[in-house]
Amino acid sequence: MVSNRRKPGKIKQWFNQWLNSRLPAATKVTLAHRSVFILPSGFGLLWLTLVLLLFLFGTNYQNNLVIGLSLLLLSVFNTCIIYSYRNLAGMTISSTLSPQAYAGDTLVFPVRLYANQTQYEVLLNYPNNQIKVIKKVTNEASTSLIPFINERRGRVSPGRLKIESRYPLGLCKAWSHVDLDNEHIVYATPLEANEQLSHIDSEQDYVADNQGGHIPGVDEFKGLRQHIPGESLKQVAWKQLAQGRGMLTKEFQQPQGEPQWLSLTDFSPASLENRLSQLTHSVDRLSEKGQIFGLQLGERTIQPADGEAHRISCLQALALVPAQPETPT
Template identity: 60%
Template sequence: MMNRANSTKTTKPWKPSLWWRSWLARRLPPSKQVTLAHKSIFILPTGFGLLWICLILLLFILGTNYQNNLIIGLSFLLVSLFNTCIIYSYKNLAGLSLSSSPPPQAYAGETLLFPIKLSSKQVQFEVLLSYANNQVNVLKVIKEEPQVSLLQFKNLSRGRMFPGRLKIESRYPLGLCRVWSHIDLDNQLIVFANPIESQSELSSLATDDISHILDRGIHVQGVDEFKGLRQHIPGESLKQVAWKQLAQGRGMLSKEFQQPQGQPLWLTLDNLTSPDIEERISKLTWSIDKLSERGHIFGLVIGQHKISPADGEGHRIVCQQSIALLPVREEQIK
């Protein structure tokens, strides 16, 4: 979505696109769920529809000029057909409900997917969905049962991304009228930086010896933290048996505990040697994913911001989002 730069002039030139976006923002404010109605639906003739109107005018002029009632009647028939198309075109979008769902995680350079859920109390045909300058999804039939359409959005940069307004369009039934709407489902996604492999950039603040770094900050079998339940192995100590679950009829299970080994790992941009800030962020992105995959406990330090050591998918996402939202300029994060 384009950012609007602040102008130093007291008067701004009038631009139709800016006026259109401002008017849409007032008439159709952002909402997670939208049901199309007369307030949000627009109708205009297509190119074929304009030719149809010209044909009607030509037939009417010829009919009145030559006093031919058959030609005049044909022109009235075509007018009634055009009016019927306007009504059916409007009804084909009226009552259509659209809602947004959380999009899947993505990295810079990947094609983003935004799930849009659609449903309608009446059957609707040939509905087109798209974001600006992106692939168009064609839905042949929409029924009362909800269905999900995955809309593609091309994105090359990291950070918080807004796809903009969603265009819903239809030319059903005869292509004489184009009925459409531009709605904002308040979609947004934090796009992670593009990961670049960098094995040598991992470091620990607890020790200068990084030869054993991959053995530090990981969970090993212990007694400190409860990890979960597993199938009981015959001959194991009865102290490990989960008696509560056994009483519930879930079978013979054993409790499993773990504890961290050594000092946790710390990741920071300061340890990266690349002069390019984006390359350093990409290497840090790769390190976060790799450590999370291996089950390491690690923390993140970026300037004055510090994320305490932890592990798991939630911790990985928090760290990735933190570095994805960094400003582009290096001096802004120091």
């Protein structure tokens, strides 16, 4: 279900526009001076305060040892600025295909990381989500799964990925916000129907639950299986045998009756989300049984088929049905 989100303030809108111009969306990003930002951390501000107090104390009492100590601490802080930047600069981040997910699940966005030089203690997270700690990033690419809590269906963009490091002493915080352009289609939450859904064909109102399945036959090629001694040699896959793959038998199947149809005609806000969830469950159930079915969504029709590609096509079509605004009372 599409949720109402509070519009960002003017300052946040300006900052987002500035980020979009400075760091445009891309599936692969290499961090450099233009994309890495550095500021003192809370501990770093206390460190600078201590440096200032020591310097004032040393100059007031003309104590060269205290003045030297303050300058030493300041040089340590300056060194941390350089190392904090180097701990992110040169890192390459890229997005990969996300696994299928339903509304209400915690999404997982795989992110590949590698760097020319070893980098330590890198923190990754999407806004208002759990932080993923990467102990070490090397020149060998590794994949990290970044969680993202989501409650709605449809196209979901996790936003900008925050990459942060406080290495080596925590005095400075280096970070970046990258948009990996990894929008994902989230399916509606499956909901089992209490009554039979509309499996409609052209001649009758309801069809049998097993209609549209497959039975052994000779119409369609199903696949290959291990040959059983004593079976007819007519179905032996001689080509595969010549390739050294062993004795295999060809299997064929044929549809059982007319295909089933799942339909959605009522797009009223009161029942739309519940109906989409029921149809999502039906698509998964029919696909698991290997049955042939079609989907009608108003004027859009997905022709009957089976298989994983057909299942994904139907689930995406259900997920992308526009949400209807509630009618004010």
